[in-house]
Amino acid sequence: MTPLLWLNGVLLPASEARIDPADRGLLLGDGLFETMRVAAGCVPLLERHLDRLAVGCATLFLPPPDRAMLRQAVGDLLTASGLVGGGMRLTVTRGCGPRGLRPPAQVQPTVLLTCAASSNAMPGPVRLGVSRYRRDGSSPLSRVKSLNYLPMIMARMEAVASGHDDALLLDGKGNVAEASAANILLMLEGRIITPPVEDGALPGTSRARLLEAGLCVEQSVPLARMREVRAAWLVSALSLQPVASVDAHELKVDPKQEAVLRELLFGTAMA
Template sequence: MDLAIWAGGRLRAPDEPVLTAVDHGLTVGDGVFETCAVVHGAAFALTRHLARLAASARGLGLPPLPMAEVREGVRAVLEAAGEHAGRVRITVTGGPGPMGSYRWSADEQRPTVVVVAGPATTLDVSRAVRVPWVRNERSPLAGLKTTSYGENVVALARARERGADEALLADTRGRLCEGTGSNVFVETGGELVTPALETGALAGITRELLLLWGPQAGLPVREARPGELPWEVLEDVVAGRAGLALTGSIRNVTPVVRLDDVEVAPGPLSREAQRLFLARMADDVDP
């Protein structure tokens, strides 16, 4: 495997253990993470990703993150991985802890930092399915990027069984929310519209940048107004009355060409957003 792994202040061999059996990230999913694309040998939008990592840690109740250590890990794995690096994953857990859900006190916690660089597979288009499970927008983890990813694993497995690469979820109030690892943009009425964060959707970095860069380039991209994107809007996509695009740190912006078992046409705004994002991404690796 073309992986570069950094933990405990140094590079590690791929088969070298890096966690204790009682690390709280392993036992109860008490951790946060970020994944960055690698562009020109650098982690794309690293400053924004680290800001979100810190926000997720605060929301989860972890102590302040050792950002100097995190940045050193990113530098080390990118240097070690070289041309094989297509993505970087940064994981910070609560460190060694009890086997239950409760934590040691803040002054007793010793966070674990693991940074990995490796290849990435990118897609030009996406294929998605609707799944019956929902995001709980009132969950204490809503909007946080934590290592508690079990529900995403189950939903994505359903999608892959059906030949898709992403699963789409509603929130508990029947509003379109997000994918397991992506944000959603609906192309409708001459605009690209993405669900509001109040649905429990993660504030994706690619979503954030597209909302910034789109209007700057004259592309009509915005966040949905209350009640504007019900789950049923996906019926308009299936019927050809609307388009769909997904955004994420590795997929960037990808038009959806199949929803469930129906082939759908990618919309012109989705294609233009894809072109715009790739061009801006190449121009500035840390916007």
């Protein structure tokens, strides 16, 4: 069966969807996206994702899509697809424009929603390799999920080519920032620590929930201190994944602590 999607107000099979060749998201990466978890046939953290999308739109001077329209679109796509558990991606671009960098005077954003079922397999431990690419925590773009993902793509590709599963990126000062597509949690000095956004960490939705619950704290972690880290996890809206190693430094598995984190993040459909 051909997957369904929602594009600019219309539900249709993915095979019939068309993006204008002049769309700035396609040509320039001029846009944002949100990856959202689907559980029990709904998006339990939809409002958090829409909040972050609104912040990102303001950062990019991009007119935000109507919030009520997005809520309705999410519901319509979930109903039409019959998806119970998995993921949904919301993509918003600045729409079409003339040649060059300057946006059109009147912006008509392109809004796309896609969804997919999740695998039942639990993600296994990952081996991280420290990347040569850096995160710039002083840039406003480091705090939004823009369509410009080439540094992360290259970091992941180079990590896999060197025998790792994913990349660990640092900031310009050599502090740990995040992985290529996830925040990182580090067990250090008896606490779970996550790098601050000033060090290049994306303000992830799962990361925010853990901070609000007091299950982790923000703290800069220089790469040299990784040898002191006992356990670590990658966390995103869709998963919590233990880290097996960072370069040559082996990490321990902490099932008890992982269970606490997993229960808060994914324990119930409406958590």
